[in-house]
Amino acid sequence: MDGSSPPEEVSDEASLSVSVPPLPEAPVYWFAGTTWGADGDQLERFMREGTWENGYEDQFTDKVKQMRPGERIAAKSTFVRRYELPFDNHDQPVSVMRIKATGTIVANPGDGQHVRVAWDPVTKPREWYFWSFRNTLSGLKPSDDYRQKLIAFTFRNAPQDYNYWLNEPYWVKRYRPAEAEATVGIDLPQGPENVEEQPLEVQPPDYTTASIVAEGCFLAEAELDGMLERLRAKKNLVLQGPPGTGKTWLAKRLAAALIGRSPASAASRLAVVQFHPSLSYEDFVRGWRPSTDGRLTLADGVFLEAVREAQGDPNTPFVVVIEEINRGNPAQIFGELLTLLEHDKRHEDEAIALAYPDPRDKTKRTYLPENLYVIGTMNVADRSLALVDLALRRRFAFVGLRPQFNDAWRAWCVAQGKLGTADLAAIAARMGALNDAVAGALGEQFRIGHSYLTPARDRPVTDGRRWFAEVIETEIGPLLDEYFFDAPETAKSLRLQALAGW
Template sequence: MGIFNRGITDANRKTIAAELAKLLGVDEAVPESFEGIPVVNNQRSWFFQYAKERQANDIDTLWAIFAEAIRFSESDNAEARNDFIKAYDKTTNVWGIGWNLTMGLYWIRPWNYLSLDSRSQRYIDKKLAIQIDRNGPKGRCTANDYLTVLETVEARFQEEAYPVHSFPELSLAAWLYKDTDQDDESKKWKNEVYARIQEYCRENNSAEFSRQDFLSKYLDQFQELFPNNNTIEHTIARNLQLLRDDGKIEFLARGIYRLLDDDLTETVSQGDDADFEPILISPIVPYSVDDILADGCFVERTQLEKLLERLRTKKNLILQGPPGTGKTWLAKRLAFALIGQRNDSKVRAVQFHPNLSYEDFVRGWRPTGEGKLSLVDGPFMEMVKAASKEPAIRHVIVIEEINRGNPAQIFGEMLTLLEADKRTPTEALELCYRRKDGELVFIPDNLYVIGTMNIADRSLALVDLALRRRFAFIDLEPRLGKTWHDWVQGKFGIDSEILSEIEKRILALNEEIAADTSLGRQFRIGHSYVTPPLGIPISDAREWFKQVIETEIGPLLDEYWFDVRDKANKARQRLTEGL
């Protein structure tokens, strides 16, 4: 399968796959697309070495893991699991086997096995914030490491809000994922050193090179590339050691090395050379208060700046207001502005609801689908770990409708750790469910929490006082006025007179709602109801407004005045009368 699952054109992949299908008697049609299917290095698509160099039992070992993987996928008994573990660990000692072993497992049973190609590793680490243990040869997974991460991810598939719900979905999401942090300096150093070793060996037509000759040729280049590094020679020496550890070069004698994995093609590899593939850097998109306003925020600049400052100091913020005041919309944009860039990998949104528990949000035991339980971190612990890994970068978790759940119960001991002055290792506490004895957890200083709260929902109880003390509460109001008027007119070309009439009618309705003793100001209608979404053309503004009344505002009024239906009907009529 590695013959066509490699870095070649889709047309060639289809041709090879079709011929293999004929040879093997496969009746299924050749796929039209290969998106998301991990590919191996063009020059190393075999899983074994040439006959004169491989061990006598290498091929049998590869067939054994193939057979045991299929058997284990069809049976979850202990014997099948143990046989798979033995076969997997034995296969890791075959020359040419690395992360491509997990890719092969995925190819043969994509619904049962997880591929740990470089893109999937990056997605699991950065987006899903799940740790991949590497206790096997050359810093890769043992069978137990592999099954641990597989079962941890698989347990999360059952959550409706989880980004992916199967291994094929994960592989595709990883293929599409853009990680703006992958160009960190340490990885850049290793790539630059490795690229110049390849260049040097190619120019000299030899796999052997001396450190002194290498420094003589490239020292000036590295000084230009890394002008702030005052220990260039030491850093090069350290990266030579890292390349030795990774099996890319070997040490022959004092100061003499040999290049082992000389892949001189320009093809991006997702296989065994995954750590050295050319880096595709997604541009960092800066984001600030100016961008919030440009996106269609009708809150004044000075208030937005105060909101951000309050978030920076308090760490935890709740936006509360009537329905349609853009609480969730603004929460996510405040998160981007706090980070300083529009980076979805640093912002996580979670919806609270009555059935959400501590075990869902922080950590708890989950079924794996094989009749077993696995201790799985929830979204909050995942963000804690992600923020801890990158202490210089701000991370934000947005909790929508925070008062729809029971925050004190859902946060558990984390509620204490939320306080800004308790975000240090000295304040760390034990969790209800520990991975090991003595495990202590604290919330890092660079993790911020933004909640939203609909104060018009009569089904909800008052917020716990302990939660109130740990959050700053900000009221959002319906924002109909010149800023709203000018923005909607500029974006959608709606006639000014129509917008003025819409504004007048909504304001009159809000005055009536605020004056009603059974309702009040918290039940007013927000501006989002009468702000068209970007990208949706409005050809007939009057008809659009009528539809908003009929399908959105009208049903809400029926709920407000459920016991005075005539009042709701008259309010509807006044909104559309004469349009």
């Protein structure tokens, strides 16, 4: 359904003659999709029956229950367009939200599936650019400039000021000539016939947990799906485990799967930072920094920049990956934003003032949007790391990773490293015995991960035994020395046992 023409006028007077309750305080303005699956566009039926329905049984039900009589609703479709735009986009694709109809909610039975709507008379669809909503159902309060402008455009017939959006920092990067010239676009033929409309609501992701498995993850796809679901629900996830279990590797790929794009394509929506003892709130959130003219200027850190970008494009997830999240002091680094990390505080009603106010608007408050996610990694074997306080633990879901010398690891080593099955069986047995001894002496968190003994893609190992011995001597041996720093003979004995008889 391309929404190029409005539905026909309907004659069901009952759906339009329902009395509309008075508008409640703090109203929410709803933007609702009307197309899903193979059923096509449902707008004509909705207008005829005086309703809007949720096309999913397992999504958006909580939001539907929040829709109140008297609040306004707009039927929309969302897509991208590259040509035939009313402004100069320098050949870059632009997100478009077509407003197909508006109405007022008159009743909500509370089933999470539908509301009664008094639809306004049909008018010609109008198109809104830049800041749009991919989700089937989104609710907005007029709490900032972005929302106020969209609400006025949709429900009060106000024009869209394209220059305002083209001068906003997020879109400056995309559409100003200097940046646009440096960006490699898709080579599409010019001309009005190439509008390239793609409904975002039905676009399948091109990177999934199956893609992670194909890239060399030795966990089952179902287990990865579970991690992704916890991330979606909690908004914040920590991957914890012994060294060599692929925590950072997996964190970046889970972020890519959440975004639905390959790691390379998802890079623009992914920020990676490593915590360390010297990292501060001023580095991570906002603080004073020297400028080129020798003065101090108030600058946003990597986290606040990610917050702003996520707020600017609510269609797609933005992910901040924090390596070694407990190597710094998370409570001090996050500051007051630690409170807002909670999944149920991800909306503008929870906005708070920062320690360093925005110099452009000192009354402005900050909130964390729903489409901002945080993935941390934690090496639980490092004695130098501080314990994670309960405040941080309550805001994150924690997933433990373990060494995976399993069948998936063996298949990868055969395909990519050209290792023999006999050598791999011996390596797995020796590492199993070594890890059991280490765990018995120090604890499960000190096991040694499979990354140490996983060959890189398309890097054949010519001599499996020699390769194993080199890894033991140069990588795993020094790690054992660190583990048993007060018992060097134990470290030496374990190293010799791993190599004995081979």
